[in-house]
Amino acid sequence: MRGGWRALSRHVSHPADEAADDRTFPALSVLDLVPVRGDQTSGDAIAATLALARTADRLGYRRYWLAEHHNMPAVAATNPPVLVALVAGATERIRVGSGGVMLPNHAPLVVAEQFALLEAAHPGRIDLGLGRAPGTDPVTRYALRHGAGGVDDDAVNRFPEYVDNIVAMMDTAGVGLDVGGRVHELRATPRATSRPPVWLLGSSDYSARLAAAKGLPYVFAHHFSGQGTAEALALYRDQFRPSPELAEPRTFLTVNAAVAETAGEAERLALPQLHAMVALRTGGPLRPQLLVEEAEAVSLPPEHQGLLDAMRRRWVIGDPETAAAEVARLAATYRVDEVMVHPVAGAYDEEPVRRSRSRENSLSLLAGAVHAGARARA
Incomplete structure (x- = not known):
């Protein structure tokens, strides 16, 4: 009707x-797809998400x-x-x-x-x-x-x-x-x-134009696309019309992130999600998320390895200080006061199925490094 x-x-x-504040470091937020590993049931994955959410809440995300x-x-x-x-x-x-x-x-x-x-x-x-x-x-x-x-x-x-x-x-x-x-x-x-x-989300300029015309906050899916972010945000800001909902443009950045005590460990933890994204982009079989050991045993064809490497370069992967510096750089580049991280760290064999320890650790290490950097600059 x-x-x-x-x-x-x-x-x-x-x-x-x-509202955006005057801090010199970005606020942190979380995007969660509720990943399901090969050793988990749906119920296990939801329990792990609730534990991750409580971690983010405690850390001030x-x-x-x-x-x-x-x-x-x-x-x-x-x-x-x-x-x-x-x-x-x-x-x-x-x-x-x-x-x-x-x-x-x-x-x-x-x-x-x-x-x-x-x-x-x-x-x-x-x-x-x-x-x-x-x-x-x-x-x-x-x-x-x-x-x-x-x-x-x-x-x-x-x-x-x-x-x-x-x-x-x-x-x-x-x-x-x-x-x-x-x-x-x-x-x-x-x-x-x-x-x-109400926020409008998108991975093209369509939602950027619509959010600007309606005076609504907007988020570009940088974590998924990785391309066209600057253009979409500039379009949104340039065409924004104030509304009863919002007086000025409001946006933030999304990014895939895996943080560990060492850069090498972070690279290992990111591998299962990287393989999942390669399968999605190349029409490969979709399956529950691999464990780290399973992902390390996968041999990709050269053309797929190139795709994996290109995606990896757009992600935040590293030790806490390196990851925090990259988050701050991205925030400055795209002129946002908030970065929403999609924690993509995988799990090892025999880890508890109702927790995502590496994802929780990524949030904890990143928040600690960002806050330490802010205190050092204060």
Whole structure:
């Protein structure tokens, strides 16, 4: 049903996201895909994510975002709202959000209801990141969107409209839906007192232009693409129009990271994720994430080794001081006050299946080195 939305209030009531501060080092955040190793069940992987989130919370990371991917043997992040609820309930301070909900897969009202309820349960701690990519293969995409998102192309083409609808429906005053000349009141949750900020996510200039036009915060998927980041951020900043949501452009950087006590150890820990990305980019078989020993035993053809090396150069891999310096360099290069790290460190054989020790250690070592560097510069 297509109708006209009418705002029932011009007041925008949601907790303002953290403004950029005057620190000389970036704030740190986490992106989690809930990786599943070959020795783990889905339940094990979720338990490891909750332990990782508690680590990030304790260390002072700013936010913790969960991705949306479907029908992948190495990724358990299939349902961001469910994971956001689990992580928010297991932590105390950190902001928790979606990185992101792939909107064409879902009915906008359902997304609005989910995140309005999460915000009601955890006021001031919820982010709603929205993307328009499928997050899966064509067959699974069909299964996801059949009866939920309309015709496939229509759901993608209506992405800007769906974004507007979600923003309107989560308003604390509700929204009016004009159907047949009558305005019907609609609320995502009965008595909201705040709503989560909406971020647009993307790996091309499409979302950069849309976020700028709508005056919304924006994140480019640097951790996935690694190319076009500067151009997308410049486009967003240059074309940004202030809105009731946001007075100035707001963005941060995402990056894959593996940090260990030594550079050599960090290189070993990054290898399972590098092999997984090579398989994804070359059409190879997708499987649960390899253990470090398994990844070291893989022999890649020369052309694939070149791809692995090229990806590795865009990642933050090293000892704490080197990794912290690289994070600071990236923040300065792209003019951001926040860097969201996707911790990609793998696991060794016989490690506890309900923990990701190397991922937790990456967060701890990086945060320690960044804070030590800040104190040294103070």
